[in-house]
Amino acid sequence: MxxxxxxxxxxxxxxxxxxxxxxxxxxQKARVVMxxxxEEKAEKARQEIYKVSGNTDIHIILCDLSSQQQIHDAADEYRRRFTSLDILINNAGIIAGNERLETADGFELTFAVNHLAPFTLTLLLLDLLRHSEAGRIITVSSEAHRFARFDMEDLQLKHHPYSGLNAYCISKLCNIWFTRQLAALxxxxxxxxxxxxxxxxxSNFGNSASAAFKALLIxxxxxxxxxxxxxxTTLYLAGSEAPEHISGHYFKDKKIKKPSKAALNDAYAEELWEKSAALTRLELHKVSLS
Ligand SMILES: NC(=O)c1ccc[n+]([C@@H]2O[C@H](COP(=O)([O-])OP(=O)(O)OC[C@H]3O[C@@H](n4cnc5c(N)ncnc54)[C@H](OP(=O)(O)O)[C@@H]3O)[C@@H](O)[C@H]2O)c1
Structure with missing residues (x-):
């Protein structure tokens, strides 16, 4: 494209x-909505993007992805300001420290930002993407998904020992389940x-991680x-190099890569979808998927 x-x-x-x-x-002369x-960091980055690209069609929507309400407000703002959406890139992500934190909505922080946020944002904007001639949804997961120790009944690690790293690995596994299930639907x-x-x-990734993890990163x-x-690889999937109509895959180095056995488990992907719909209370019956 x-x-x-x-x-x-x-x-x-x-x-x-x-x-x-x-x-x-x-x-490449796309309109970019950040x-x-x-606000301060976003504006500074926008100025840099203007300067480096010469493109002034760059816009900011402020939203803390740990808040479901702010995601709904951001989607509403998007619709007020823009009439179309061709490519959604769910890139934002965090790795937290070893203290289990909950968002104002009562969700484990990493699960909320890395999984529930892309789930909600994507579904709230899905009709715009579907109206694009070739809409693309790209989610930045990680090889870390292979190390997830999980129990489908406790993906937010409420009843199991908590580690920021395992919460991160689980959330990145959820990114793959979400992708596969949405592609199927x-x-x-x-x-x-x-x-x-x-x-x-x-990158700046890992700034909020545990001291041990930060030391390892350094x-x-x-x-x-x-x-x-x-x-x-994100840009490959967004641009014209990538073959059209390839959906439901996990990529590394611009190539399809087989994810973990757990990531390929369709029953888990369906279960996550149902759980996420219930947690976010999205009115999925109103979302047209095909
Ligand atoms: N770096 C790696 O080695 C690596 C490896 C595998 C996967 N990834 C994935 O790559 C993606 C991008 O990470 P990065 O390496 O570029 O790290 P980064 O430099 O830390 O960027 C993360 C971005 O996410 C934003 N973000 C975090 N929490 C947010 C929230 N609650 N609401 C809105 N925005 C939020 C951050 O905003 P602030 O600047 O305001 O914090 C920042 O813009 C992540 O999904 C990460 O899991 C990274």
């Missing part, structure tokens, strides 16, 4: 992989729904790739 004139919404576009993604989309939680539409691992990237920095390389 040619990106010129397309409208792209990128979450977490003020930093790391998301900012480079936004810059490259802007360079969904960010911090929209298989009769023109939508492409895929997810990816960006590589181990030298030690591993020599092996990390740049944000530019980290954004490559």
């Amino acid at each position: 040619k990106l010129r004139g397309k409208t792209c919404l990128v979450t977490g576009a003020n930093s790391g992989i998301g900012k480079i993604t936004a810059i490259e989309l802007a360079k 969904l960010c939680r911090n 929209t298989s009769r539409s023109k939508l492409s729904v895929n997810c990816l691992h960006p590589g181990f990237v030298a 030690l591993s920095q020599p092996f990390a790739i740049s944000n530019e390389k980290g954004a490559a």
Whole structure:
């Protein structure tokens, strides 16, 4: 798909992989809508994107993705300001420390930001994506999904020992289940729904992680790739290089990669879908999928 004139919404576009993604989309003359939680950081990034790309069609929607209400407000704002959406990039993500934190909605923080937020935002904007001639939904997952220790009855680790790292691994597994289930449900539409691992990237990622994890990240920095390389697979899936109508896959280095056995379990994917719908109280019967 040619990106010129397309409208792209990128979450977490003020930093790391998301900012480079936004810059490259802007360079290719797409309209870029940055969904960010911090106004100052978002505005600073927008100025940088203007400067580097020469494209001024860059917009900000403020939203803290840990709040379901703010996601609903952001989707409403999107509809007031824009009439179309071609590419949604669910990029924002966190890894938390080892203290289990809950959002104002009562959800475990990592599960809320990394999984429930993309679930809600995508479904609230799905009709716009479906009206695009070739709508694309891209979610940034991680190879970390392979290390998830999970119990489907306790994905928010309320009744199991909590670690920020395991919560992160579970949330990235959820990204793949979400992608596969949404792709299955929209298989009769023109939508492409895929997810990816960006590589181990030298971004701001891990700032809120435990001290031990941060130390590990610092030690591993020599092996990390740049944000530019980290954004490559996202941009591949957004752009014309990627084959059209490929949906429901997990990508790494611009190629389809087989995810873990658990990630390929359709019953888990369906169960997550049902649980997420119940938790977010989305009126899914009103969402047209095909
Ligand atoms: N870096 C890696 O090695 C790596 C590896 C595998 C997967 N990933 C995935 O890549 C994605 C991008 O991460 P990154 O490496 O670019 O890290 P990053 O530089 O920390 O960027 C994360 C972005 O998410 C935003 N964000 C976090 N919590 C948010 C919230 N509650 N509401 C709205 N925005 C929020 C951050 O905003 P603030 O700036 O305001 O905090 C930031 O813009 C994540 O999904 C991550 O899981 C990264």
